[in-house]
Amino acid sequence: MKQKFLLATAAAALLTLSAQGAMAQNLAIVNGKAVPKARLDALSQQVARTGRPVTPEMEGQLREEVIAREVFMQEADKLGLAARDDVKVQMELARQSILIRELFADYQKKNPVTDADIKAEYDKFVAANGGKEYKARHILVEKEDEAKAIIASLKKGGKFDAIAKKQSKDPGSGAKGGDLDWANPASYVPEFSEAMSKLAKGQTTDTPVKTQFGFHVIRVDDIRDAQLPSFDEVKPQISQQMQQQKLATFQEDLRKKAKIE
Template sequence: MKHSRIAALLLAASISLPAAAESVAVVNGVAIDKSELDNAVANVVQSSGGKQQDTPELREQLKTSLINRQVILQEASRRGLDKQPAFVKRMDEVRAELLRDALFADIADKAAIGDAQIKARYDQLAAQFAGTKDIHAYQITLASQADAEKVIAQLKKGGKFEDLAKTRSVDPNAKQTGGDMGWGNMARMDPALATALKAIPKGQISSKPYQSSYGWHVFKVADVRDAQVPPLEQLKPQLGRQLQEEAIAKAVEDLRAKSKIQ
């Protein structure tokens, strides 16, 4: 009778207590849970885009990495490195950054930016572009007005714009792009730049240099078209992030207004 009662108590205990986590290794008494290895495997598989599969070989490699990490962490703690002022300061900084990111994520989540808000922002954007022009231009950036005028003279004599952009432009990107500026909307440019580009006929070059804070520019207008707004689905992620960032900025502004700042 006594034995059966003890057995019943043990059975009850085994039912009520949570099951011990399964470990894949124990390093100086510290267990590495299987869930930790599972997460590491999942991260590698996901980041590889499916090229890397969950295999025994991969698990063994990651298990070795987890063991090495634990050995390193234990030794660093044994040496008291986690108590050094520089380390403590850095940990405080990292904690502050993580807390900030957590707050921003919480604000963005509670803002609950939905399809209706994104569509409204898209409609505003489309209205801003309505009736405007896009321009595809090339540029050669020079250090002085005299240099820019020399380039214009070379172009008038038949010099190839892209070649001169690669060899004469002070913009390092021009060596790869040939001075290609891509498409830009004239209504969203600096008004002085838009005016300068508008004065150049399609397929022609600047008649005189244009000065900016970056130097002196010689332009070539490759094409002009009615403004084109990308479809909603293409801009949806960008607009969603923009609305979230605005919600975060507004929340921070409200917090400052409520705070006692001396």
């Protein structure tokens, strides 16, 4: 009799442990249907990816969200909404979005941008933008004769900024007396850049400079060594840009390989 009692007690204990194990795997039971805890874990991971911390309070809110979704899904199933053609199309589009997102994430994980790649890109940036920077002004007009008349006026003591405000056709710099602020010569069209780079501090072009925009009278107010950001300052931006470029190349390669009729 005692042995039977012990066996019954052991069986009850096993059933209790089994039930506790099942509950550990489930978040709740809604209308008799188990809601797996894995859903809460997945939702928490989604929130964490956005950079928001999953606090105990947030976890409680997410738990309620998962349970509410199950309640609503059960009602949608009861109404047979998943069988509707328009809903099927939306569900397929959602499925595609998830898979495509994971495809791109998988590619980026397997093809990371290395520190060496980023440093090489930064070195190219420095090579292209190093050297000197110029603080220049210009007056833009449509005709060469107008530019020649302005140069003559400046030689007689005319004020550059006053003439620029009155006659320059460049709406951006004209209102500021022709001021273009600090810039690398590579920022300008070649003809403008070449003429500006020949000027010393305080010097004005003796002849009009023709570009696709018209005729320019250029003055250099100051020259300095290029002020470039350090590698550490721009490393995150370069990394992101290179990742986007690699992903765009991957996407384009897939499209080129696809047989589209």
